[in-house]
Amino acid sequence: MILALEESKRKLVDLKDTLKELGNQLRIEEARERAADLEKETTVAEFWNDAEKSSQKLREIKQLKDKVESYETLCAKLEDAYTLCEMAIEDNDEGSVEEVVSETEFIESEAEKKRIEVLLSGPYDKNNAILSFHPGAGGTEAQDWASMLYRMYTRWGEKHGFNVKLIDWLDGDEAGIKSATIMIEGMNAYGYLKSENGVHRLVRISPFDASGRRHTSFASVEVMPEFNDDDTIVIRDEDIEVTAHRSSGAGGQ
Structure with a gap:
């Protein structure tokens, strides 16, 4: 001892x-x-x-x-x-x-x-994080997966002492969501969550398939920092794309 x-x-x-x-x-x-x-x-x-x-x-x-x-x-x-x-x-x-x-x-x-x-020393790592959830193709199955991701990140934020606010919510057709957006407020929220940006995949036996078949579902999570008015945002020339369209039909503008 x-x-x-x-x-x-x-x-x-x-x-x-x-x-x-x-x-x-x-x-x-x-x-x-x-x-x-x-x-x-x-x-x-x-x-x-x-x-x-x-x-x-x-x-x-x-x-x-x-x-x-x-x-x-x-x-x-x-x-x-x-x-x-x-x-x-x-x-x-x-x-x-x-x-x-x-x-x-x-x-x-x-x-x-x-x-x-x-x-977490990036320019926006200390900022609040805005998370948007969008189901991929796949109807109800994908919409349910998007709602699971929403719950997962909401609980993560609450468990780690962050303040979680619901900004936008659109119900799915039968279950889940068509889209949702939340704000996770707290020191370094964006720094902790920025790597979660991207497409997330779920493979499971679908509870919505009467035949009990295996389904692969996709949903995207967009993670952005909340910007303050005094943040300087630089848009590079190479990031700007300008396109012009001209009608080729008779009487076109």
Whole structure:
């Protein structure tokens, strides 16, 4: 049992260095200063003249504060776990082993999430995500598959602490959906979900086929970031296609 405590202590020492490094990579100090500067802006009367911009800045303040608080809470948990571990080793307290090991595993798991957060450094990764679901060819079977994807991503968002809003919904003919759009709100929502963009396939015995045959269904998931008014969107010349059509019939324009 004491060996388990010694192992946890070693892991916690390593995690201290890991969290310090992650704090630099996540720019926690910059986030704290940026939140403080934005909060000063809210004390100026003119700040509230533009409701849209003030709302965006308040949202940014919340995201920055959540980021800092999450990191600081994890650091505090690590310090508490390390203190408990040292006391348990000193007192040869086998009753604390389970708690120390459990806390160490939790901190390791949360540190891994922070590592992933570091990787989400794309220009829009921090933004909210807009997901649109569309069934492919296949009628009711494909429409049911699209609704399954809708439920899957909605539950994923709720499970991970994001706010999920339904923007648009069109029922299917017999079951499922013809289309649906949701907004998943929260820090790095788009960064986590951008790789889900594309066509998804399901192979199963169809509950809508009386003969019980195997069906392959397709549905697309479009993932886009929510853009703010102050985001600069660059459209390259090579991405623009201009076409002109001329009628060849008599009396054509």
